[in-house]
Amino acid sequence: MRAGAKISPAIRMTLISLVICGLVFPIVMTGIGEVAMPWQANGSQVYYDGRPIGSELLTQDFSLPVFFHPRNDSASGVDPDITMSSAISQVPRIHNATGIPESFLNESLQKYRQYTLFFFGTEYVNVLEVNLYLVETYPSIYAPYIQ
Amino acid sequence: MLTLEDLFVVVPVWGLVIVLSWFLSRYLLTVFTGGKSRLDRIFSPVEGFIYRLAGVDAAKKMGWKEYFLSLLYLNAGQAVVAFFILMFQQSLPLNPMHYHGMSWSLALNTALSFSSNTNLQHYNGETALSYLSQMSAIQFLQFTSAATGLATGVAVIRGFAGKAKTIGNFYFDYVRALTRVLLPLAFIATIVLIAMGVPQSLGGYSYEPTLQKDAYEWIYRGPIASLVSIMQLGTNGGGYFGANSAYPLQNPSQLSDLFEIGLMMFIPTSLLFLFGRMVGSNREGRTLFLAAYAIYGIDLLIAFLPHFSIGRGVEVRFGAAASVFWTVTTTAFTTGSVNASLSAFNPVVILTAFFGMLIQAVPGGIGTGAMYLLMYVIVTIFLVGLMAGRTPEYLGFKIEGQDVKLAVASFLTHPIIILIPTVLAFAVGAERGAGLSADSIGFTKVFYEFTSAAANNGSDFLGSAANTVFFNVSTGIVMWLGRFLPMLFMLAIADGVATRKRGYGQGLKTGSMSFVIVLIVSIFILTVLTFFPFLVLGPILQFLQGFRTSFGV
Numbered sequence: 001m002r003a004g005a006k007i008s009p010a011i012r013m014t015l016i017s018l019v020i021c022g023l024v025f026p027i028v029m030t031g032i033g034e035v036a037m038p039w040q041a042n043g044s045q046v047y048y049d050g051r052p053i054g055s056e057l058l059t060q061d062f063s064l065p066v067f068f069h070p071r072n073d074s075a076s077g078v079d080p081d082i083t084m085s086s087a088i089s090q091v092p093r094i095h096n097a098t099g100i101p102e103s104f105l106n107e108s109l110q111k112y113r114q115y116t117l118f119f120f121g122t123e124y125v126n127v128l129e130v131n132l133y134l135v136e137t138y139p140s141i142y143a144p145y146i147q
Numbered sequence: 148m149l150t151l152e153d154l155f156v157v158v159p160v161w162g163l164v165i166v167l168s169w170f171l172s173r174y175l176l177t178v179f180t181g182g183k184s185r186l187d188r189i190f191s192p193v194e195g196f197i198y199r200l201a202g203v204d205a206a207k208k209m210g211w212k213e214y215f216l217s218l219l220y221l222n223a224g225q226a227v228v229a230f231f232i233l234m235f236q237q238s239l240p241l242n243p244m245h246y247h248g249m250s251w252s253l254a255l256n257t258a259l260s261f262s263s264n265t266n267l268q269h270y271n272g273e274t275a276l277s278y279l280s281q282m283s284a285i286q287f288l289q290f291t292s293a294a295t296g297l298a299t300g301v302a303v304i305r306g307f308a309g310k311a312k313t314i315g316n317f318y319f320d321y322v323r324a325l326t327r328v329l330l331p332l333a334f335i336a337t338i339v340l341i342a343m344g345v346p347q348s349l350g351g352y353s354y355e356p357t358l359q360k361d362a363y364e365w366i367y368r369g370p371i372a373s374l375v376s377i378m379q380l381g382t383n384g385g386g387y388f389g390a391n392s393a394y395p396l397q398n399p400s401q402l403s404d405l406f407e408i409g410l411m412m413f414i415p416t417s418l419l420f421l422f423g424r425m426v427g428s429n430r431e432g433r434t435l436f437l438a439a440y441a442i443y444g445i446d447l448l449i450a451f452l453p454h455f456s457i458g459r460g461v462e463v464r465f466g467a468a469a470s471v472f473w474t475v476t477t478t479a480f481t482t483g484s485v486n487a488s489l490s491a492f493n494p495v496v497i498l499t500a501f502f503g504m505l506i507q508a509v510p511g512g513i514g515t516g517a518m519y520l521l522m523y524v525i526v527t528i529f530l531v532g533l534m535a536g537r538t539p540e541y542l543g544f545k546i547e548g549q550d551v552k553l554a555v556a557s558f559l560t561h562p563i564i565i566l567i568p569t570v571l572a573f574a575v576g577a578e579r580g581a582g583l584s585a586d587s588i589g590f591t592k593v594f595y596e597f598t599s600a601a602a603n604n605g606s607d608f609l610g611s612a613a614n615t616v617f618f619n620v621s622t623g624i625v626m627w628l629g630r631f632l633p634m635l636f637m638l639a640i641a642d643g644v645a646t647r648k649r650g651y652g653q654g655l656k657t658g659s660m661s662f663v664i665v666l667i668v669s670i671f672i673l674t675v676l677t678f679f680p681f682l683v684l685g686p687i688l689q690f691l692q693g694f695r696t697s698f699g700v
Contacts, residue, residue, distance in 0.1 A: 010220035012201040013318070014228055017294075017325070021377075022287030025330065026347075026370040029337045033347035033372065036338075041347045043366045043396065053358045055366050057344055057395040060357035067359060073459040075393035075488040078364075081463035116457075116466025118401060120152050124463045131358060147356050 048132060051147060056080075060128055065097040066145050067134075070127045084113065084123035087130070098141050100134065108133055149451040153468040157447065160405050160472075164412045171413065172420035172432075178327045179301045179320060180311070180425070190326050197322050205319040211642035214302060215635050217317040218295055222631075225291050226262035229284040230254050233276075242277035243351040249275070256619035261288035263630035264296050264512060266378070266385025266483050266605035267596075267622055269614040273367045273388050278349055281387060286374045290333075293381025293513050294324040299634050300418055300514025306641025307521060307542060308425035309649055314642045328414070329381060336376035336410055343406070344399035345372040371397055379410035382512040384483030384605040392473070392486040393462050404469050404486060411482045415510045418517040426542060430658030435520050438666045439510035443479045446499040446509070450475045453493040460491030471496060474606075478503030481512040483605025489595075490608060494690040497591065501682060504602035505674050507561070512603060518637045525554040525640065527669040528655060540654025544647045550640050557636035562677045564625045565601045569594050569681070572621070580615040587692060591685035596622060601629035 033041030044056040054060050059070040059080045068090055071082055091105045112129045116122045135142040149157075177184050198205045209217065232239065233254040237247050249257065253269055260267045261284070272281060298320035306314040341347050348368040357364050371387045375397055378385055388394035398404055419439060423432020455467040465473070470487040477484050478500040489497065503509060508519035524541065529551045532539035539546040572578055572593050573585055583589035592608040599607050600622040607613070613622070655662055675682075 006216055006220050007224075009201050009203045009318070010217070010224045013197075013203070013221055013321075014224035016197055016200055017225065017291050018228060018283060018287055021290035021325065021330070022283035025290070025333070026282045026286055026373040027349075029334070029341075029373040030347050030349055030370055032338065033341045037341050040341050040344050041372075042350060043346045043348070043368050044344050044399075045366075048358060052355060054355055054364050055396070057399050058364055058366070060359065060364055061362040062359050063362070064359060071463070075460050075462050075486070075491065076388075076390040076395060078395060079462050079464075080395060083457055083463055114464075116401065116464065117152050117155055117468060120155075121468065122457055122463075122466050128358065135358065145360055146358055147360055 046128065046132070048135065048146070053132075053147065054128070056128065062127060062131060064145050065093055066142065067131045068094065068125075068127050080126050080128060081114075081124045082127055084109065084125060087125050094134075098138070100138060100141065105134075149448055153451060153472075156405065156468050157472055160409055160412075164409050164416060168413060168417035169420055171417040172424055175301075175328065175417060175421045176424045178323050179305070179315075179421075181319075186327065194322050194326055197326075198318065201318070203318040205316055205322065207316055208313040209316050211314060211635075211638040214314055214317045214642075215638050218299065218321070218634070219631060221317075221321070222262050222292070222295055225288060226258040229261060229288050230258040232284040233257055233280055236277040236280045239277070239279050241279035241282070241349070244277065246275060246277050252616045252619035253614055256623045258284070258288075259623040259626050260605065261285060261383070261385060262292055263603050263626040264292035264381070264383055264515075265600060265603040265626045265630070266383045267600055267607055267626065268385050268389070268605070268610065269619060270611055271389030272386065273352075273369075278369060281374060282370055285385060286370070286377060289374070289377045289381050289383040289385065290325060290329055293329055293377065293383060294321050296381070296512060296514035297324040297328065297414065297418075298514065299638065300517045301421070303518045303521060303637050303641040304418070304422050304425050306638075306643075306645040308422070308427070309542070309544070309645055309647070310425065310427065312646050314638060314645055329377065332380055332413075333373070333376040336380060337372045339406065340372040340375055340403065343403040344396075345375055345403065346396055347372040367396060375407065376410070378484060379407045379482065380414060380513075382411055382415060382480050382482040384477065386484055389610060392484045393488070395462075398486060401464055401466075401469060404465050404473065407484070408469075408473055408476050411476065411480050411484070412510075414513050415480055415516045418514065419510060419520070422517060428658060431542065434657055434663050434666065435517065435524075436510075437660075437663045438670070439508060439516070439520060441663070441667050442502075442506065442509040442670065443475070446479060446502055447472070447475050450496045450499040453495050455493065455496075458491065460488030462487060475499055475503065477606060478604060479509050479511075480516070481507055481602050481604045483599060485606050489606065494591075494686040494693065497595070498682065498686045498690070500606070501595070501598060501678075501686065502674070504598050504604045505561070505678050506670055507602050508670070515603070515633070519633070522554045522557050522633070522637060523670050523673070524657070524666065525550055526558060526673065527666050528657070529554075530669060531655060531665060537655075538653065540651055541657060543649040543651055543654075544644050545651065547643075550643060553636045553640045557633040558673065560628065560632045560636075561601055564628050565594070565597045565678075566681060568621050568625055569597045572597075572617070575617070577615065577617040577621075580617060581609050581612045587685060587688040591689055594681055594685045597625055600625040603630050
């Protein structure tokens, strides 16, 4: 009887908690997200020329020599960023493949430079941002390589 | 070495969290002593409705047995529900990707893991769990296990404080932990996380074209922000993704990274101040706070010693400093979420991670951290009392033989449930099933697995590689023993001292700085003496081998 007296509230409290924490809370938050911040709530979709081209937050499969390449040894496997030194080392390859002046490529990297500690720390760039900038600046060069 | 630039990250987070925790502790005092509040108008009717629906009397004082059994039955019921959701998700709604149910051993491991606030994950969430499982198994247990931990921590504190002459009522503490603390804070945190870029959607996963011709990527839209909010606030640590908080959709930027670190520190820190408030002497709370943060700070200093740069297994946007800061914090607060692959770190960082998990109280998980600190206080006062030839006293009451026995039983639970299964794993060759060999690296990983399980931490090296029947079942048992046995012992002590005569005032001045130092030294010695041989075989040997290699010997 004593065990039974505790099992009934345990079962009921389990179901109440399940409904509140496991259904109502995430669904209400989803509703708020969809209404108030639909862009972020749906994965920060980026567009080029009106077409969706993936999430701003994720790396993309840039493998052609005309693009800056992402890294493939990150913790997440989809790290969108590369260090500045890694980016600079790719400048000659992109120059050879596209003819875009190295000075412009380096300026582009500086334009999109970020820091791991906000104002200092290691310099890095977001690969998609830089590549998108190149595509927008040289649409005719990049036309054969994009979707 | 810890540079000025690293301090630029660490100091503001510490400062902000400590100040906000101080204010939160004032709110928690009102919540858990049933003090009048303007929020009663909103919350009291809801809570009254929940009590009636569940058929519980939230005003009834419970003894330690009743308090413990109530929480044990509730957590068991919740684990059973989650087990069935995980195992049969293919037949349940909200599964747009048509993922199969988990095997029995994996479902068992996951249910025991999340119900014990551990969040060890032997699966990759984004490719194994339906929306329903992520919400109604994972997030659900992250809330309830955090509420259970918070309730227990508060009950133990209430008993030690002695003003209420009881440890309280479990359902009162549990329901209020949810309605007045965890749900409102998670609500705010979820909105902040969405604003920072963490998705919150039920729109389905999609394989979408990207910029380069014929290239595609998966975009995992899911109820991620709501899960991350409680996973950090409730020191749970189990992520939506296999890569946890290294995955950009779970942790998009440096700012979200620091915000998530702050979330995991918030409630455990405020409980240390709550102790002072409940006792009626902020100095007593200060003692717990200073001891816990001193050891946490020493861990950070040690972890920053080796040079560390962005490389394999580290995310560029966090850099070295935020990766190390996160790893030390997630183990010190026994959360277990990760923002970098543990294999990326120097063995010295792993050693400090071990310290956090072996001590479990610097400052430890939600509710349990404060509970373990009080366990160390009892043992320390007893040891010092023996050396000084004084009757051991704390907060004006005499510490009796029974209390010391229970505190030591609670302390010994940890080494027993870590060391025996670690040895057993190698004895039966289970490490091979997880793709490991019996060298210092393999040993570190298996030892870490059981330490993380026993400490209800949940960070691990193995991940889905440990999805074997041996590791699923063994860590499952270890997680539940590591969770509930110490709760049983500590509730018993707290209930015993709640009604004990107070006011001797002959004991050590536990509010003094000298006691803080004694407590720190005692925690350190107790832990190191217990685990030293195992640490030597694992991370220390690995460190020395790395040293030898670097000298070319």
